[in-house]
Structures are given as C-alpha cells and as structure tokens.
Amino acid sequence: MSDEISDLRLLTHLVAAGSLTAAAERINSSLPAVSRRLAALEARLGVRLIDRNARRFNLTEEGSSLHDRALRILAEVDEAEAEASSKGGQISGRLRIGAPLQIGREKIAPLIAKFSLTHPKVKLDLVLTDADLDVPDEDLDIMLRLQMPTAPNLVVRRVIMGRRVVCASPDYAKRFGLPAQPEDLRKHNCMVLVRGRRRADRWVFERDQQRFEVQVNGSLTSTSSDVIRAWTLAGCGICLKVLWDIEDDLRSGRLIECVPEYACDTSDLYATYATRQYLPLRMRAFLDFIIEHMNSGVQT
Numbered sequence: 001m002s003d004e005i006s007d008l009r010l011l012t013h014l015v016a017a018g019s020l021t022a023a024a025e026r027i028n029s030s031l032p033a034v035s036r037r038l039a040a041l042e043a044r045l046g047v048r049l050i051d052r053n054a055r056r057f058n059l060t061e062e063g064s065s066l067h068d069r070a071l072r073i074l075a076e077v078d079e080a081e082a083e084a085s086s087k088g089g090q091i092s093g094r095l096r097i098g099a100p101l102q103i104g105r106e107k108i109a110p111l112i113a114k115f116s117l118t119h120p121k122v123k124l125d126l127v128l129t130d131a132d133l134d135v136p137d138e139d140l141d142i143m144l145r146l147q148m149p150t151a152p153n154l155v156v157r158r159v160i161m162g163r164r165v166v167c168a169s170p171d172y173a174k175r176f177g178l179p180a181q182p183e184d185l186r187k188h189n190c191m192v193l194v195r196g197r198r199r200a201d202r203w204v205f206e207r208d209q210q211r212f213e214v215q216v217n218g219s220l221t222s223t224s225s226d227v228i229r230a231w232t233l234a235g236c237g238i239c240l241k242v243l244w245d246i247e248d249d250l251r252s253g254r255l256i257e258c259v260p261e262y263a264c265d266t267s268d269l270y271a272t273y274a275t276r277q278y279l280p281l282r283m284r285a286f287l288d289f290i291i292e293h294m295n296s297g298v299q300t
Contacts (some may be wrong), residue, residue, distance in 0.1 A: 005077060007041045008070040013050065014038065015059065016069055016139035026125075026139070051218045092121035099144040102226040102245055103269065104128040107294065108144065115289050122282050129217050130195075130224060141283060144243075145270045157271045157287060160294040162243045164264040166203070167255040171235035178258050179238070190216035191235035192229050204241050204265040242267040244294070269294070 010027075012036075024034040042049050049063035059067060105128060113122050127140065144159065168178060168183070176266035179185050182205045192237045193200045199221070202213045218237050224227055229246065232239040233254055249255040272289055273279075 004141060005074070005194055007037070008066075008074055008289060010034070010037055010041070010066055010258055011070050012051065012064070012074060014261055017176075028086070032210070050226045091119045091281060091282050091285050094123040094125070094126065095141050095282055095286060096125040096139060097144070097286075098127040098129065098140045100126050100146055101130050101224060102229065103146075104144070105226075108290070111293050113289055114293070115286060118289075119282070119285065121289065122286075141280075142273045142286070145272060146267060148270060154272045154275070159269040159271050159291050160244065161266050161268045163241050163266050165242050165246070165250075165260075166238060166240055166258040166264065167232060167246060167250070168258055169233055169235045169255055170237045170253065172232075172237065175235070178256065181260055182212075182259055182261070185214050185216050185238065189218040189220070191218050191231055191239045192221045192235045193228055193240075194218065194221050194223050200240070205259075206263040206265075209235070240264065243271075 008024075014020065015021045017026050019029075019230060020034050020038070021031055024031045038050065045062075045066075048060050049057045049290070051060060055099055058242070074133060097108070097112070101181075104126065109126060110128055116122065116124055123151055125227040140294055146155065166179075166182075176188065179188060182203070185203065188203075190203075201216050203216055204211060204213055206212075220228075220236055225245065228239050229249075233239065233249065234240075236290075238258060243250075250257060273283065
C-alpha cells in the first residue's frame with residue numbers, strides 16, 4: 001500500500017509543479033527517476049495519465065480523474081496521520097512552507113534552521129517568492145503572506161504585526177536632506193513597490209488620530225521589496241518599509257527613519273493553511289514556534 005500512496009503523491013506533485021523537471025526538483029529527485037516512476041505507474045494502470053511535451057504537460061481524462069481521487073485519498077491519509085501523531089506526541093514528516101523573498105530569507109530561513117535543530121525528524125522545504133501562491137495548488141502546507149487572503153477554505157493566523165516606516169540612507173540625507181513632514185515627500189525621489197497592477201505609491205500617515213495619504217513618485221520602481229531596500233541602502237531615494245525588514249539597518253545606522261512623529265499604517269504577516277479537522281503536530285509546532293520567535297523583542 002505504501003507504494004500506491006507514494007505513486008499518488010507523485011502524481012499530485014507533478015500536477016502542482018507543472019512539469020516533470022520542476023516536480024523532480026521539488027521532491028529532490030532526478031528527471032529520469034521521475035519519468036521512470038510515472039511510466040511505471042501508467043504501465044501498471046494500463047492508461048496514459050499525462051500528455052507530455054518539451055515544456056509542460058496536460059492531464060489526460062484518466063489522469064484528471066485519478067488526480068481528483070488522489071487528492072481526496074491523500075487528504076484522508078494525512079488526516080489519519082495527523083490524528084495519530086497528535087495523540088502520540090511525535091513530531092515528524094515533511095513541511096513545505098512558502099514565504100516572501102526578503103522576510104523569508106532574512107527572518108524565516110534562520111528560524112527554520114533553529115526549528116530543524118529542535119525537531120530533526122521534520123523535513124522542511126522553504127519556497128521563497130513574492131508571488132501570491134495558492135496553498136493546495138502549489139502543494140504547500142503553510143504559506144506566509146503579507147496580505148490577508150480572501151480564498152475560501154483557508155485557516156488564517158496572524159504571525160506578526162509591524163508598523164511601516166519611511167526611511168533613507170545617511171548618504172541620501174546628506175545630499176538631499178530629509179522630509180520634515182509627510183507632504184515634503186512629494187519633493188523627494190520615493191521608490192515604489194509594484195505588485196501586479198497595484199502601485200504602492202499612496203503612503204498612509206496618522207497624527208492626532210487623523211489619517212491622510214500622500215501621493216509619492218520617483219524614478220525607481222520594482223516588484224521586489226528586497227530590491228527597494230537595496231536601492232535605499234545605496235542612497236537612491238526614500239522608501240516605505242515594514243519595521244521588521246529594516247530594524248537591523250535602523251539600529252546600525254545604515255538607514256534613518258524619516259518623519260518619525262507621524263505614524264504609518266501597519267503591515268501584518270499571516271500564516272495560511274488548508275482547513276482540516278486534525279492539524280499535524282509538526283504544523284502546529286512550527287506555527288507556534290514561528291509566531292513566538294517573530295514576536296520576541298520586536299519593536300512596535
């Protein structure tokens with residue numbers, strides 16, 4: 001039975017990855033090995049499951065039907081294992097976690113290393129991307145997001161709440177000065193983060209319980225928050241960043257907070273995962289661990 005379950009998991013990995021090559025990378029295997037396993041599964045069933053081409057593949061009618069059944073079967077298997085592990089107190093198995101690039105690399109990756117030392121039987125995969133990945137479709141157990149998700153059938157837990165700050169480098173401040181109030185930002189080169197069709201060029205401020213927006217503009221935009229930070233450190237302009245991304249830069253003096261007497265809006269980090277009756281102990285332990293450590297010593 002274990003071989004059959006393994007074959008079903010292989011099929012779901014293939015569909016989630018979108019190609020044999022990507023699936024091989026995802027499960028830490030080789031392309032020839034994955035191709036052989038798929039061919040053996042098709043030979044055993046006597047049907048072709050996937051129409052392959054050079055770049056991507058499509059499920060056949062039989063493959064689509066088996067994939068739908070595989071998802072249901074594997075969900076029941078995972079539920080049974082989760083129920084057993086929760087009663088036995090065993091923390092083991094695989095966790096596939098998605099996270100935004102900058103916070104994933106600088107904050108989540110080190111915490112995963114610490115978690116792994118405490119729970120060596122848990123195998124962890126970290127997927128770093130600024131794309132808004134879907135938990136079930138991307139074969140993720142947990143997705144860390146910077147916006148509240150709207151998809152149904154997802155459980156949402158807030159990991160950390162952090163305020164945004166306007167900041168610039170000492171070099172920029174020396175050459176161009178710093179804004180005395182938010183309205184002065186219109187005279188400065190403000191770098192803008194772009195996500196899809198949304199430009200984050202309306203910065204929100206608050207003072208004396210009054211909220212207002214300032215429309216900013218500048219010569220540099222990027223879809224990567226990491227690039228925005230690098231440009232700011234290089235003295236290219238002023239940016240708006242969430243505090244947990246740049247608190248080390250502020251402490252070291254690499255960046256200077258602008259208009260600190262004006263409060264900016266907040267940016268929360270959420271953990272999302274698919275609804276299930278029994279949460280695997282490894283997932284529960286990881287969520288508790290990441291929330292505790294992300295909030296320890298955080299400035300607000």
